[in-house]
Amino acid sequence: MRVLVTNANSRMALCITRELKKKGHDVVVADYIKKSMCFFSNKKSEHFIYPSPYSDPDGFIETILEQVKKLNIDVVFPVHEETFLFSKRKSQVENHLRVAVPDYESFLTVHNKDKLYDALTQRSIKTPTTRYIKDFDDYNQIKQQLPGKVVLKPRQGGGNWGILFPEPDSCYNEQIKPYLKDLNVDITRVLVQEWIPTQEKFSHVVIYQNGQFIQDFADIHIRDFPLTGGAGVLRKSCEATPMTEISKRLFDGIGWHGIAEVEYVRHAETGEFYLIEINPRIWGGVNSAILSSLDVVSMYLDLAVGNKAMPDSYQVDVISRWFWGDMRVLPEYLSKSKSKSSAAGHYLKLLVDKTKTDEFYWDDPLPFFTWLCHAIYKMIRNRGVKPVAYDSLSGEWE
Structure with a gap:
């Protein structure tokens, strides 16, 4: 094809x-x-x-x-x-x-935060309490509705772009107003969400054909960028249970067609799984599935042309790495490690043991360096190292 x-x-x-x-x-x-x-x-x-x-x-x-x-x-x-x-x-x-994409009503059920929150509560699926930042005239009012730690993030964007964990003991106005100014997006698109103390974070991927469950895949995030939670930079494929049952409880009833990633965290105190968000598209860690021998691309092609997609199996405990993302989190990882030498040794070991990366392959090396050139250009253009989207994301589709 x-x-x-x-x-x-x-x-x-x-x-x-x-x-x-x-x-x-x-x-x-x-x-x-x-x-x-x-x-x-x-x-x-x-x-x-x-x-x-x-x-x-x-x-x-x-x-x-x-x-x-x-x-x-x-x-x-x-x-x-x-x-x-x-x-x-x-x-x-x-x-x-x-x-291979779902009908728009199905898509909005999992992408529109209001509809998703309603769908999850109706199905008794645990999820953090979520509010829109626009609903607060005084950001210190957030503490009344969401006591404890919270996280702010845009409804659209990269896995590490635009995330803020404000200090709950400090004034929220002094922290959130500069954040919104730097973010430079419409305030109606920014969410504030209850923070869940996390033991583990997972990506769970489901593949459906005309409303029928075909396949799923899961990996555990060994390390994220930023460390407090974001895009998985070091991942290990794992068994999908019990996430399969939870995700199917949502997707089985909405006529889904295509691929979607569901992000879960396991509560550090109760061990329960909380659904954090859904990305109704190809996900950042797709290479984790590919390296685990799951034929994602052939399944997608079958969905697109109307052939019957067949379920497959995959290997567990396969480690993969977003190299440049892991390099960006290295300073934070070193600063928070008790032993700087062991932390540095861990990074060196990943190079020596030839852990597969998303970007670099010996038979196709140029894209690896192209990303680095783009990153340097963005740092110069934006006069900083904070992740910034190329586009203003002004065209959010509702």
């Missing part, structure tokens, strides 16, 4: 591109960012640039439809938040391209 992979500047797209090529498919990659990392991969055959799906969704859809026809694309494989737009415009695009 000839497959178009979007969001080509992401490591997820890179991992999927390599896996598709390995299975004999012809891969075209695209993004709205010039010189995206997948553009430099020797596993792709062609690439092109499209308008930002965030700020110009009409231009994005128009360009995709044009290129699908021009390049004879068989399947579109959306990787990041452009997945949401394909779902919203499903009636517009489904006669012109093949893509």
Whole structure:
């Protein structure tokens, strides 16, 4: 097949591109960012640039439809938040391209925080209490509704972008107002959520075909960026139970079609699983599943073209690593470690034991260094090392 992979500047797209090529498919990659990392991969055959799906969704859809026809694309494989737009415009695009996305009502059930919270409480699924920051005139009022520690985060964005853990013993106004100013997004898109004392954090992935459960996968986060909780930078595949039963309780009743990641934490005191959030798309740790021998890409292609997707098995205890993310958390990891030498030794061991990374492969090395160049450029442009999204994310789809 000839497959178009979007969001080509992401490591997820890179991992999927390599896996598709390995299975004999012809891969075209695209993004709205010039010189995206997948553009430099020797596993792709062609690439092109499209308008930002965030700020110009009409231009994005128009360009995709044009290129699908021009390049004879068989399947579109959306990787990041452009997945949401394909779902919203499903009636517009489904006669012109093949893509595996849910109907928009199903999508909103798990993406819209209000609808998700209602769905979870109706099904007796434990989840942190969540509020919108816009509902508070005085941010110190948060302490009355959500006593104890809380976390602030945008409804859309990367796993480590825009996260704040305000100190509960200090004035929230003094902490949150500068945070919102630096975040530079519409205040209506910022959430404040009850913080759950965490023993372990998991990614649980479900794959459905026309409302029928096909497959799931899980890994445990050994280390996140930031350490307090975010994107998994060091992961280990594990058994999916008991998360399977919890996720199915939600997804079985909404007619899901496609892939979704469900993030869980295990409460440090009670041992109970709390559903933290859902990413209704390809997830950041997709390479964890690929390296664990789960054929995610073939399942997706079957969903897209209408073939019956078949369940598969995967290996557990397979460790994988987002290398550059792990490098970014290294200073924090060292500063919080009791023994700096053992912490540094742990990082060196990961290099020596050849733990597989998302970015670097000897037969396709250029994308690895492309990401570093982008990171340096962003640090210079933004005059700092805090994670900042390339796009303003102004086009949130509701």
